[in-house]
Amino acid sequence: MNIAVIGTGYVGLVTGACFSELGVTVTCIDKDREKIGTLSEGRIPIYEPGLEELVQKNLKQKRLTFTTDFDEGIDRSLVVFIAVGTPSNEEGGADLRFVREVAEGIGRKLREYKVIVTKSTVPMGTGAMIREIIEKCRPDGAPFSVASNPEFLREGSAVEDFLRPNRIVIGAEDSQAAAILRDLYRPLYLIETPFVITDVVTAEMIKYASNAFLATKISFINEIARLCEALGADVHDVARGMGLDNRIGRKFLHPGPGFGGSCFPKDTSAVLSIARKAGHDMKVIRSTIEVNQEQAEVMLEKIEDAAGSLDGKVAAVLGISFKPNTDDIREAPSLRIIEGLRKRGARVRAYDPIAMDKAKEVLEGVAFCSDEYDAADGADVLVLVTEWNQFRALDLQRIKKQMKSPRIVDLRNVYEPADMARLGFVYRCVGRRFVEPA
Numbered sequence: 001m002n003i004a005v006i007g008t009g010y011v012g013l014v015t016g017a018c019f020s021e022l023g024v025t026v027t028c029i030d031k032d033r034e035k036i037g038t039l040s041e042g043r044i045p046i047y048e049p050g051l052e053e054l055v056q057k058n059l060k061q062k063r064l065t066f067t068t069d070f071d072e073g074i075d076r077s078l079v080v081f082i083a084v085g086t087p088s089n090e091e092g093g094a095d096l097r098f099v100r101e102v103a104e105g106i107g108r109k110l111r112e113y114k115v116i117v118t119k120s121t122v123p124m125g126t127g128a129m130i131r132e133i134i135e136k137c138r139p140d141g142a143p144f145s146v147a148s149n150p151e152f153l154r155e156g157s158a159v160e161d162f163l164r165p166n167r168i169v170i171g172a173e174d175s176q177a178a179a180i181l182r183d184l185y186r187p188l189y190l191i192e193t194p195f196v197i198t199d200v201v202t203a204e205m206i207k208y209a210s211n212a213f214l215a216t217k218i219s220f221i222n223e224i225a226r227l228c229e230a231l232g233a234d235v236h237d238v239a240r241g242m243g244l245d246n247r248i249g250r251k252f253l254h255p256g257p258g259f260g261g262s263c264f265p266k267d268t269s270a271v272l273s274i275a276r277k278a279g280h281d282m283k284v285i286r287s288t289i290e291v292n293q294e295q296a297e298v299m300l301e302k303i304e305d306a307a308g309s310l311d312g313k314v315a316a317v318l319g320i321s322f323k324p325n326t327d328d329i330r331e332a333p334s335l336r337i338i339e340g341l342r343k344r345g346a347r348v349r350a351y352d353p354i355a356m357d358k359a360k361e362v363l364e365g366v367a368f369c370s371d372e373y374d375a376a377d378g379a380d381v382l383v384l385v386t387e388w389n390q391f392r393a394l395d396l397q398r399i400k401k402q403m404k405s406p407r408i409v410d411l412r413n414v415y416e417p418a419d420m421a422r423l424g425f426v427y428r429c430v431g432r433r434f435v436e437p438a
């Protein structure tokens, strides 16, 4: 089968590369010439483990091509995926500008039957909007179906998630489109991936409901962590004790600096906006967002608790990306924490294993360091913000020697409070009891 994927960001590129790996002939289309140039040479503009190898292999075997030319890709494809960005607009809803742009482009090129599928996260009703746009733009009434196939991959393990997903959701207008998409995903069907086949608006809803639920779990445990601190309980054991109940599950019960990234903040906000237009107030999701917005401030208070007034102090920040194994810093909690540190008069020395280039584009007045030990050099307090593996086993004696005063604020609960006290650190974490050093 020939397919086209429009938009070669985190989702579109992974989708294109993985389908080509499964034997499908894929044309990836993007309007960004520089990106397409880089990709055509087998280099990828983002950091995603395993992805570059897949791109290079399938480029070489000619199952994967990259172009800026709509004609080239769309004409020969039976299925066209839309994987462009859907950022937040000024009112907090989803900005569908790129989706509209692409739908018009597809409509103008439509000559024979195709399935037009949204992979982007789009508000309920977008499938119907795409139908309307294409019907208006198509030159000669060519037939088409609209479908929704939301993506659940996680950055940092996107290739594995795409090739071994928990489920595939297909929302289709008709049985022909559902059958074509099922056929496209046949290799995953063979490894017994569950399929949820439904209508378009329901598939669109599944994606938002899933992300809002996961975000709610994070805000929930962050609130529980605050209460643990107030009452002397240990959130680490609370989360384990809760998570071993299969009805609750262990994932997404890690307290920390709050959720960030390109999806949860914008998608929770979009649900509120969509619901508002439909006359509903989503109270749970509203609270999830509120708790998350407070979380950076709660973390900054924690840092002040460890270091005292931050005015004139040096703060080392380890980890800038919104989570490990990605270079994505969109809505990363680190950004608000760094901004808060600077507002309180601290000088920030920061290090991230992969996201430094992207961080340099948006962060001003920060000293970017060559590694974690360099960042700690002369620091009054060290803040662990993103739990990259290399920060999990720091040479703490070395860190202690580098720092002006040994104070660590561990926003990911990577270290044991008792061990840190034994090593002579003033140590703060999230929702756990800490011990002052002897």
Ligand code: NAD
Residues within 6 Å of the ligand: 006, 007, 008, 009, 010, 011, 012, 029, 030, 031, 032, 035, 083, 084, 085, 086, 098, 101, 102, 119, 120, 121, 122, 151, 152, 153, 154, 155, 262, 263
């Ligand atoms: P991204 O910003 O990384 O990539 C979007 C790409 O679309 C860019 O390369 C851009 O140049 C291209 N584009 C925009 N308008 C275009 C046009 N008219 N023609 C051709 N190309 C165009 O975005 P992303 O992170 O890949 O997210 C894409 C969608 O997938 C969003 O709706 C997002 O919510 C959803 N999603 C993202 C993730 C994730 O982890 N990143 C996971 C699941 C779903």
